Amino acid sequence: MAEAFEPRIVAFLCNWCTYAGADLAGTARLQYPPNVRIIRLMCSGALDPAYVLKALLEGADGVFIGGCHPGDCHYQNGNYKARRRVALLKKILEQTGFDPDRVWLRWISASEGRLFAQTMTEMVAAIRAKGPSPLRGRWGT
């Protein structure tokens, strides 16, 4: 019997904005689906596209990247670097036939706990609608 599909999402959050926003969602007890696994980075600009690829190859159904709003980067401009890198990565994913909308980049500040919880809820629903990643279970072939 196949179990109901539960999306698995890896979230890379910048330490200063989105990670703190996720903490605020917790402090405010804002509930969102438990499908998201958070990994802290110091900056969204420290996101190596390889991390996203690794997550997808390991069977993640979606990858979320959260950074500071434009102009608010703790390290001056890391979020702009993330934006360029993710744009390029999504283009490459598309060219390989992989749905680039499984990778989300959003700006969520430390004060936007509600936005974080909403975004997680939204993303889990969107990935649930897409179904399992085609790469699930294909690793090693």
Add this chain to the structure above:
Amino acid sequence: MGADRDREGQLPVGQGREACAGTGRRIGVFICHCGSNIAGSVDVRRAAETVRGLRGVACATDYGYMCSDPGQALIRQSIAEQGLDGIVVAACSPSMHEATFRRAAEAAGLNPYRVEIANIREQCSWVHQEDREKATQKAIALIASLVEKVRGDDPLEPLGTPVTRRLLVIGGGIAGMTVALEVADAGYEVILVERGAELGGRLRQIRETYAALTPLAAPLQTLIERVREHPRIRVLLGSEVESASGYVGSFTVTVRPAAGANAPGGYRSEADPAGGTQHEVGAIVVATGYELIPLSRLGEYGGGRVADVVDALEFERLLAQEVPRRPSDGRVPRRVAFVQCAGSRDPEHGVPYCSKVCCLYTAKQALLYRQRVPDGEAVVFVIDVRTGGRRYEEFVQRAMEEGHVLYLRGKVAKVFRQGDQVIVWGVDTLAGRNVEVAADLVVLAAAVVPSAGAAELGRRLRATTDELGFFREAHPKLRPVESLTAGIFLAGAAQAPKDIAETVSQAEAAAAKVLGLFSRPELVQEPTVATVLQELCAGCGLCVSACPYEARSLNARLRVAEVNAALCQGCGACVVACPNKACVVRNWRPEQTLAMVGAVLGEVQ
């Protein structure tokens, strides 16, 4: 909690020393119940049992409150008894207790940089209160990922850098002079750079303060002389900052003659004219002040086109005469119209904010005008009057009652010349009708904007300014005098419009921050900074351009990149930029993150 008490003192040992031998690491996992905050929605006991089976985990235990004294004692005891070389504390957010647990580990002889926090409260138990099973699975995955991170963590030592106990102040107004005197009086050398020909700044143009009507000239002169004669203050007039490099505790600032200084017939610059002089300082205070928006940008109010439309600073000068005389024909104006919010609170003029000081100085100028010209008439156009501050509201009331100043609530639409008068078209929103005032002189409370060149100075210092050119503070409420760059502090209207009292307060606060910095024997910096694996580095230089802090350079001889650890903030931009993976941030290495990705997706049951 009864069950917990039974378990106190006896440690549930994991695989023991033997089982961890092959992995080379002995990691302890400590899972906090946080009362029912975590244990209420995560099965902490099952989590402990599960992670005990992870590679490299020597022991895993749960406890009521890890941050409590007995909880920390449990951690210290386990480190000592089990010979742990790394720990994961699964508890609240690292922003809460990372420092606590690092101290506890250090007390037991474990390097604090081998302590990691799995955030299973804010990011798990509190947000998944409805689904205990899934919350437990998620907690286990998060702990497993932090176990992977600890496995890659190296023991690190904090970096110590020396402090140059000398201050550079940019701007010789009331803010800059106040900071300079405070710091010099405390025994440190100060270099005060002022691009104009004199000290004193805007205060030279203001005759008396508002509200108390205290004359300013004498105290200002005393202040200037104290600065001029102070043995530890070196004043460089006619000078400006050309460039700055370095970091908190150790800046190198190049000062050059200001544009406009040393011109034929102009004032002399005190900076070395030959290429600029370098100064070694440990801290910088930016006190560059403000100016008023040029009248030419207020064309609809006759600014720049009608001679008898002046800004408030010019009217301040006219008021300094025995009787004020208007610029066009030297006549004593019998009716003066004051237009507040001339540019301020008007996004169309690029000034969406309130200039803060205008309501009060307009009341002062109207009152003083009425005193100088007893048969004159003063009309003030306001959107509303903002008088937050000690005795400020009373002062505006005094202008209205004692000075018989007429306040009309409504915006001014147009100001133009007719004959030898200036006509103001406005609206009185309280009476609900249009008004026309034929005045002899119009005074615009022109918006307060940053000094010319503030944004450019911000770039040279790497201290960010906002989209309007005001210097940004590190935190709007909690760190209001620090810039976003460590070691650079802010004082006065360079940050936002402020009155004299607020400026002096902030200047003294900035001085306190500088003195705090200078009182430390050396600066301790987080060691989690970037480094270069030289055998992998091809010397391409991509990391040099990726670094926002100029912490990287190419060693021309070895043709490899180098890191100035004191400048590096550990953001990791260089790590991603490096095609050879020769760049790493200590304890944030890519293989650690990749292992964490594997761990959160792995099937740990």
